[in-house]
Amino acid sequence: MTVAKRYRYIWKPLVFVAALTPALLLLAGVLGVAGRRLGADPVEDLLLTCGKTALNLLCLTLAVTPVAKITHRPQLLRLRRMLGLFAFGYALLHFAVYLVLDRSLDAAMIVKDIAKRPYITLGFAALMLLIPLAVTSTQGMMRRLGRRWQALHRLVYLVVILAAWHFYWQVKRDVTEPLIYAAIIATLLGWRIRERQRRRLPVPVTSKYGSATAPERI
């Protein structure tokens, strides 16, 4: 089997199912089937699970390039778009739960929240910034935008910082978990900064990865 086929028929479906699993478990919890039940505060449970899954997937998306480079498996980049789109999907779900279940679609209150509550402002900004990335994630858009595509998609670095900050800011006291995310994000972005610095040095041989699906430059 060629690499393309292996990804198309094995790896991508597997990642798809894995990324969908948290949503299916939540759905089972909402319906009360398969022995699943949401927590005592089900709205909070949905909010937290969707939000953290979005953050997890964003981190995974950002981990693809470093892992591909370090392990010399450029084919891994084929999985990146799906992970990113799932992150966007969970972020949308998180926002929908907030709008419908937590705020009962009270428009005045929602507008006030977004304007006045810094952590909600941050989360909202992160979601808004993900929209252009999701919209331009197709092959066609990638071709059309060319080099500008890369520049645009570097927004994801800002998005992941905003998302983790949004999480940190709403925690009442015990910030252990947001700090773990901060450490992971610092590692992922720190690796990119280091790579960039390394590329500036006059190195005789530079390896080229990242042309499999997206020509990411670091």
Place this chain on the structure above:
Amino acid sequence: MFYNVFEYKKNSSSSEVTPEGIYLARRRLLTGAAALALAGGKAAPSAAAPAALPVLEAARNARFSAAEPLTSYGDITAYNNFYEFGTGKDDPQRRAQALRTHPWNVAISGEVETSGVFTLEDILKPHPLEERVYRLRCVERWSMVIPWVGFPLADLLQRFRPTSKAKYVAFTTLRDPKQMPGQRDGWLDWPYVEGLRIDEAMHPLTLLAVGLYGRVLPNQNGAPLRLVVPWKYGFKGIKSIVAIRFTERQPPTSWNIAAPDEYGFYANVNPAVDHPRWSQASERRIGAGLFEATQPTLPFNGYAAEVAPLYRGMNLHRWF
């Protein structure tokens, strides 16, 4: 032990029956509905059987009880903020079971004629227990409806004859990192401390609770003795009390020390005064359906008629 203090009656039915089931059955019995329900063992579906906690005899005080559906025993005892046992909502239930609540002493001190260290039995002995169904509103925007068993704090405080200098009452939780593993983390300064103005402490709504759902308090809910102030955010309801001190000056309170811009001394439930980071205008009722959970928060948690006069002339935005 509790046996003597509460004339503990061992329940004859099997331990499979949930306290909620027994409780509801007893309620039906009391209201004369039918003894059949009890015989049939119609246990409520939630709540795993707890380590058989002693039953408390306490009639409901209808005057001070909310007529709202009760939160299930399972949720009340599994979804707790009790940082002494960890910051996760399920930590207290998992980690509080080893807490020794007997023997238990409470130190009374400060501006009183009678001070000293009293056993829990001495503290409780003169007070008939009653049941009160109170709303509980957490500062985190969730709420419950809980049938507490206890007695008015005022009745206890008056026994020690506070002096005219007693303007405030300060409470302290047990500090014992061996039994309270959460105290090894520094999320709050230990021991947990809370306080009330003397008129708040003497208010007839202010309760010292020793039980819920007709049984002795589970450890994770603040056994053996906790404060319940239904018009204030839940963190004012200090748990596992070991000291009560009457003071002339406003005593320090744990959450205020931790984040003074976010948590005030008064901490009255107020939908018009937002937490700096989130709105307090609505709350999510635990146990309500997904679409019914969110509901508006009421001034003083619905107890404004009783307690608003305590704060007449005060700027509640400033004294949050």
